[in-house]
Amino acid sequence: MKLFKQFTIIIFLSFLGEVLHTLIPFPIPASIYGIMLLFFLLERNVLRIDDVREVSDFLIFIMPLLFIPSAVGLIDVLDELRASLTAYVIIIISVTLIVMVVTGRITQWFLRNQNEKET
Template sequence: MFSFLGTVIVEGLHIKFPGSIVGLILLFGCLYFKLIPVSLIKDGAGFLLSVLTLFFVPATVGVMNYPELLSFHGLLLIISVVISTIFTIIISGRVGQYLENKIALKEEE
């Protein structure tokens, strides 16, 4: 629903921005201002997070169609993927720990 609404907004205002991203921003705003409860999306979000890695498989397999790209830039591509993965893991872990601590402090009050 939010993705559709984001697409309508983007097309209506003729913005060169993905409607799905606008929809995610709208969803975040509604969750942040407690216009919709988290429990409404918790089950679906949990499922999508559990299968998130499957969404990256088509992109990875698609790169295999361009062996000349891999032979020329393969090492740089591998290095950038490894470094970005490490940064993503570190940042995600830190944000998760921060939010977990913040929730624990709220529950103690």
């Protein structure tokens, strides 16, 4: 019953994300709204980590399985992608490096500020 409750919480927040996506005219995916709601509720201690821990661990565990339909879809359109494959690879590598650098810099900034506050 505990897992059912946890899964219901996550599904409900996903549903609210869909509602927000419909109501708010920004080009933000509904799943992002749902994740932001989950973060807000966890941050404000409305929800505790233990309220969703087991189901979230399970969903993370099966995440690679969830990418299979996308991979199959790419294989279906591989002939169309081949014409621009070099551009896609360059873009993917560039964006990945940019995200890694920006994430590292932001993390370093947060760690430096946290260390300054502690001293």
